[in-house]
Amino acid sequence: MNAMDYDVTVIGGGAAGLNAALVLARAQRAVAVVDAGEPRNAPAEHMHGFLSRDGSSPSDMLSIGREEVHRYGGRILADQVRDIERSGDGRFAVRLATDSVLHARAVLVATGLRDELPEIPGVRERWGSDVLHCPYCHGYEVRDTALGVLGGDVREFSLHQAFLLRRFSTDVTFFPHRIELSDDERTRLIANDVRIADGVVTGLVVQDGRLRGVEVDGCRTVPRAAVFVAPRFIPNDVLLTGLGCAVGENGWVVTDPGGRTSVPGVWAAGNVVDPRAQVVTAAGAGSAAAIALNGYLLEQDVQRATARHQNRTGGVGAVPG
Template sequence: MGAMEYDVVVVGGGAAGLTAAMVLARACRRVAVVDSREPRNAPAAHMHGFLSRDGMPPAHLLAVGRGEVFGYGGEVVKDRVLGVERTPDQGFTVRLAEGPALTTRAVLVATGLRDELPEIPGVRERWGDDVLHCPYCHGYEVRGTAIGVLGGEARELSLHQALLLRQWTEDLVFFPNRIALTDEERERLAARGVRVVDGEVARVVVEEDRVRAVEMKDGREVPRTSVFVAPRFVPRDELLRSLGCAVGDNGWVSVDPTGRTSVPGVWAAGNVVDPRAQVITAAGAGSVAAIAINGFLVEEDVDRAVADYRVSGEMFSNLVERRVSEAVVGDRRHGLKAEVAGPQP
């Protein structure tokens, strides 16, 4: 373990990964962050709900975070991780796409997730601007306006959005698209004051770099100024799965409250294991994981120190015993010589 370059390698330089790296660097750990610089929230101009950082551009937050990690002696490597493998001494080798491999005692995977969007023209083009998914992140900025909710593959989340967003506006339209609503669901939407427009959605109409309407396949247009859609969340968990981390019934890698996986020495934090984590939530998860990882390393350090202490103690005892034995033998030899020589005149 003494040959390991790092105590911890963090894979992913978002809010979770950078927070963890800063906490570990402040704990005087040798830590490196491998960051491909492809954050999930890159399309968004601003982030919200982060106390003292509300409205900050996501890229600015990450730049500040990298600077803080550097300031405490941590390293940030711009590269992509191709794989992570166990080493014979129970550490890990982290293989990079461009740079040399890194060796480490523990790994934190904070690679996030990707949003799989419905193939509706206009959705991807305006994603992160006025096509959105999180009311808590962006609802306030579009409050009181004409909002639409597009039904997608994530049926439950789509219906939840339709009921939830009514809190931000009185002018809300739900487009079930290919979702077949039950009578009870229609009743709940009507009672909540949500208008339902049936039929298949053809596109989100974009004019002058902004959403203007939702167009149906039959040619109808429903004027809207922003649209919410429920993506399918796909975790970027290939590294975790390749290491053999256990997966829960929900199809996501299982972790305990500290982010510990089923594989010793491997943690995960942020959207890679929690699709609901916002930026501030991911940062908190990174801090919790870092403290747990440091505790794990402390236990290893103590176990190693105890083993070394026992060996050195045994060596010292053997040395003392040998010297005492040599002294006793020497005394006996001296006495024997005196007896042979007899009394001196």
Template sequence: MHPGVTVEPEVVTMTNNSHHDVIVLGAGAAGLSAGLVLARAQADVMLIDSGSPRNAAAAHMQGFVSRDGMPPAEFLSMGRQEICGYGGTVVSASVAAVTRRDDDWITVTLTDERALEARALLVATGLTDEIPDLPGVRERWGSLVHHCPYCHGYEVRNQEIVVIGGPARAMSLKQAGLLRRYSDRVTLVTNGIEMTDDETRRLEKFRVRIVDGTVSRLIGDTGTLDGIALTDGRTVGCDAAFIAPRPRPNDGLLRSLGCAIDPQTAFVAVDAAGQTSVPGVWAAGNVVTPSAQVISAAGAGSSAAIAINGWLLDQDLNRASAR
């Protein structure tokens, strides 16, 4: 998190009989955007967040028009304040389980065994980047070691950049090509990636240097990066490094509800508005779209909120008509 910026959610007293129109799990960009739309629409909305944002290690977020360069923690704090200003609630807690009752209400059970109920649920719990277990990577993650050229490429322009091949093979190769827009000194260390002749030719013609070798560790004093050490004793100098981690969606709660899985992506399947196969359950942001940046995750949250509000309205009209 950015030094000096704390995120203080509103603390509320919850009982086992707490009922809400919508519960949003996750108060990142997608969850906050949804919460704001729903609170302004006069829905009783509660956001529950465990306080582990994906971009906590980054000093700034980029590419969000009017918020470019803002510290992520400041963005989250402002979003929470806006939602609470419209009557929404943000609480700091972890969720143990989610169940859908026979009457279609959804029960959210917290790890302290408190239970909350909602007519609709939006899951915006994001994903976890599975960072390679290489000495020197984790302590530099988000500052000198990055994963997204769109988020951090501009900040390392004209520097000597090394792309470390990883389990996300296709993204590693794409990183090397994308980063050539920012620097004419880009090296791809294969690190176990078996490249085809065509892949090698295309990148080399694009003036990406390719080093076939396995990375053993990153070199440099604390807060610096001097290069990459290979297992055969060679070193590759650099000022910044990029790695494509494997994205692991935090979708256990969605799967426990029986939400259908997209066979192509292996992520939970949603429609254009984020609705899952389970009635009353939506999902938005990185939990279902790993490539979503902050601004696109926020847009997905907004779209889901509008769809949820329309769904609630339809239920209300049906109930009123039945009476």
């Protein structure tokens, strides 16, 4: 076994994890980032809504982030975490897939989420190109084109997409698919100039490497240039729940505004605890968690130094020699 000691082990090398590691490394903490190299936004060519990074490649941002963390002494490990154990002294043993073990005073989990997509032929294959989910991330790039919204398991999100996309195009079609629309929902869609294409979506029509339309009931095609779908968000939180972190009524691990979970020494940031976090939001959450976490470690340092001082001097008010 290869044992290595750190103040903090960050699990997940996306925007949240890397920004947390950067702040911690600059605060003179020994920090390691374990990155499995499976970013959620890997299919996307560009990211948007991030001041000074708008339109840049997600992979370029991660590459620059790793270099910045390394510059301040942080360590990046291309590996996967198998499990985390807490020892009697409150420290954590982070066991990797390669059988290395990282020992840390605290851990920050930033393992993100996975998008569970509807089983419609073509959706997964086109995901991140002309099958999209976030109008704020991609709506501008497909503005003024024929847009579609595929009804998904997350009913409210699907309907919200349809209304929101009217800000980007005058040609929006809602495909209820397996959603049974109420009379009120139909009225609201029609009143906002969203057309409704009833029937079961049986696939996407792709020609010459581009989306051309949505196939309904296997017999008719509604021409579309891009479609949006509301995936079901599944947090990659097995490490957090395995440590006993409290889960809220919504099924997501609970944190305070600084990313602290219910388990002492365990923090979380980004999509693993916030399904709505975009890249810029996740990076900010990573920074906030790092500052809160450093304060937690600092208080431990102060208490230990005070105890050592009192043991040496035998009194609270004694001045160090």
